Amino acid sequence: MGIEASVSPWLGKLSLSALPTDSVVAMGAALIAVLGALGMAGYITWKGKWRYLWREWFTSVDHKRIGIMYVVLALVMLARAVIEALVMRLQQADAVNQSGFISAEHFGQLFSTHGSIMIFFMAMPFLTGIINYVMPLQIGARDVSFPTLNSISLALTAAGAALVMISLILAPFSTGGWSGYAPFTELSFSPGVGVDYWIWAVTLGSIGSTLTGINFAVTLYKQRAPGMDLMRMPLFCWTALCTSILMIFAMPALTVATALLALDRYLGMHFFTNDGGGNMMLYANLFWLFGHPEVYIVVLPSFGVFSELFSTFSAKQLYGYTSLVIATLTIAVLSFTVWLHHFFTMGQSAHINAVFGIATMLIGIPTGVKIYDWIFTMFRGQVRFPTPLLWGLAFLVTFVIGGLTGILLAIPPVDFLVHNTTFLVAHFHNMLIPGTLFGMIAAYQFWFPKAFGFRLEERWGKLAFGCWVVGFYLAFMPLYVLGLEGMPRRSAQVFDPSLRPWLLVAAGGAVLITLGLAALVLQLAVSIRHRDRNRVPVGDPWDGRSLEWACSAPPPEYNFARIPQVDARDAFWAMKQSGTAYMPPPRYDAIALPQSSAIGPVLGGLALAAAFGLVWHIWWMAGLGVLGSIGAVIVWTFVPRPERTLSAEQVARTEARWYAAIAEATPASRDAEHATSNRGLAQGGA
Ligand code: HEM
Numbered sequence: 001m002g003i004e005a006s007v008s009p010w011l012g013k014l015s016l017s018a019l020p021t022d023s024v025v026a027m028g029a030a031l032i033a034v035l036g037a038l039g040m041a042g043y044i045t046w047k048g049k050w051r052y053l054w055r056e057w058f059t060s061v062d063h064k065r066i067g068i069m070y071v072v073l074a075l076v077m078l079a080r081a082v083i084e085a086l087v088m089r090l091q092q093a094d095a096v097n098q099s100g101f102i103s104a105e106h107f108g109q110l111f112s113t114h115g116s117i118m119i120f121f122m123a124m125p126f127l128t129g130i131i132n133y134v135m136p137l138q139i140g141a142r143d144v145s146f147p148t149l150n151s152i153s154l155a156l157t158a159a160g161a162a163l164v165m166i167s168l169i170l171a172p173f174s175t176g177g178w179s180g181y182a183p184f185t186e187l188s189f190s191p192g193v194g195v196d197y198w199i200w201a202v203t204l205g206s207i208g209s210t211l212t213g214i215n216f217a218v219t220l221y222k223q224r225a226p227g228m229d230l231m232r233m234p235l236f237c238w239t240a241l242c243t244s245i246l247m248i249f250a251m252p253a254l255t256v257a258t259a260l261l262a263l264d265r266y267l268g269m270h271f272f273t274n275d276g277g278g279n280m281m282l283y284a285n286l287f288w289l290f291g292h293p294e295v296y297i298v299v300l301p302s303f304g305v306f307s308e309l310f311s312t313f314s315a316k317q318l319y320g321y322t323s324l325v326i327a328t329l330t331i332a333v334l335s336f337t338v339w340l341h342h343f344f345t346m347g348q349s350a351h352i353n354a355v356f357g358i359a360t361m362l363i364g365i366p367t368g369v370k371i372y373d374w375i376f377t378m379f380r381g382q383v384r385f386p387t388p389l390l391w392g393l394a395f396l397v398t399f400v401i402g403g404l405t406g407i408l409l410a411i412p413p414v415d416f417l418v419h420n421t422t423f424l425v426a427h428f429h430n431m432l433i434p435g436t437l438f439g440m441i442a443a444y445q446f447w448f449p450k451a452f453g454f455r456l457e458e459r460w461g462k463l464a465f466g467c468w469v470v471g472f473y474l475a476f477m478p479l480y481v482l483g484l485e486g487m488p489r490r491s492a493q494v495f496d497p498s499l500r501p502w503l504l505v506a507a508g509g510a511v512l513i514t515l516g517l518a519a520l521v522l523q524l525a526v527s528i529r530h531r532d533r534n535r536v537p538v539g540d541p542w543d544g545r546s547l548e549w550a551c552s553a554p555p556p557e558y559n560f561a562r563i564p565q566v567d568a569r570d571a572f573w574a575m576k577q578s579g580t581a582y583m584p585p586p587r588y589d590a591i592a593l594p595q596s597s598a599i600g601p602v603l604g605g606l607a608l609a610a611a612f613g614l615v616w617h618i619w620w621m622a623g624l625g626v627l628g629s630i631g632a633v634i635v636w637t638f639v640p641r642p643e644r645t646l647s648a649e650q651v652a653r654t655e656a657r658w659y660a661a662i663a664e665a666t667p668a669s670r671d672a673e674h675a676t677s678n679r680g681l682a683q684g685g686a
């Protein structure tokens, strides 16, 4: 799509020709996005909920609300990215020796948005949301260390996601893939605004994630309840800590890469143009210095989730806790040392390739340790199989297969054969789908009753699970074969008819995955309808082991009326064993809570304006956004923010309601976990 001279000097490069009118598929997508947004806004207006949303949610600095908003953002973006994946699969199945139903240009945008969304606006917000919700509760804290910064991080991430959504309507997006490799993304090869959308969306997301990493790491160091020393933290907190440290060190490399690319594109600098004295390998190094740790940023929290699941649903302490901690730390460190495997084929010496091939394979060792620890955790346990654990089991098998194909790719000569084929696409989805997405869906199923006070319907959960797992195998196993047959990745058309059967199977798998996503949506809808009979107000429906299960569901704003004293690993389990769980404290104290703040959403809006202005060269808007952000922060530092205090009586009243629920509930045995009689008072170790 050509960028025409602008209609008005006020609109920069933006004109009506930005609407994707030349493609039915793109126009349809834009229409769905607009109607979806309008429908949502209309519904909120009709219900008269804007004020409520603004006061209770958008400006909230409560880690639990922020966590939930992150997960909602992730689920919305997941829906878009899965549908894009489906369109790509249908296109490739259709476009054998013909052009198919979408253009090559559009296909390029699809894999770029799909990949960028899945990594930056699905996986990252999802794991940030789950950690936000769960981690402070697990360490017995009242909130994260910097609650307002938490809200700012969310707003910046949401602004990045909004920019990608806007690109659906005021097109085009980049065709440079999720990695945005220069020199393809330099102005001379990508003159349109697509790359600029990618640059600013990703930059906003990565700044948000850097801040989040700092916030989480400080929280984990500083806010642990008395007695919760590092080696007593639930494993999920360990993975959260390692992920946060990776975020702090890896995200800035990405921010630098996108910033330098922006300087090249906007000010004609030559960081990455070979003919201007720059070097495109500088981009590749910066990107993968971020990009390889990134795959561990997105996978480690899932490892934490699975650790909690295997231990809870086996009613056993985690096997090999110390080795799991060491393995997590080892993976985090090694993840920074292997990035050169992303350019085995770019002309470095065989010695370098050998060294980085071996370094890459080393990561298999701590990962293998983890797999054995999880299996031994279940060994001789009283294992039960509710939906969250099913995702865990599917993960174990599928992730190992993906890992083995990764070892293959780490052999440089093999990589020469299959790099840039669908073999690679199969491999990384084989890691990311079980390793990230399954973990996050499992976390959502596991902690949902805690967050909302009622359980999700098991039957719909199992159906969704079945569709996702079978769909996964159908969609991605054929890609290994296709890759070995030489089918390149990122190709809009296929010129070898013998590949067609495999492509049809893969498309069928994508359809099944989409149905799995629909089943998850229906599960949520049905569960909300039947929420009354599924309520678990006491807060411990799964016979949990760590502190987040020790408060009501949903937890009160302040989490714990009295900060718990921890003297064992699996702190809540130990309390249940010794009969000290559910013991009211002798007296309640007043609790100071941070005031909600508009600075997050205000900065998010200004950042979005700045980014949008930069994309379309609308300089007044960009200036307003940037100067406005600086001004807003300055003003904000001068506004007094008194803490809000809940009096001891208010706390006592809230807690009394919880103790009443405990008194009313009958203890639920493990077999009755899914019965309506389970009000969240698990029998405890039986
Ligand atoms: C839910 C099912 C999914 C399906 C059916 C799917 C399908 C696809 C397809 C068809 C491509 C393009 C491959 C090509 O051009 O040859 C692709 C690329 C990609 N996908 Fe997925 N995907 C799925 C989930 C995910 C998830 C969960 C993630 C990450 C967490 C992810 C990350 C990526 C990335 C990073 C790319 C590369 C984009 C690029 O080439 O720059 N995908 N996927």
Ligand SMILES: [Cu+2]
Pocket: 291, 292, 338, 339, 341, 342
């Ligand atoms: Cu890598």
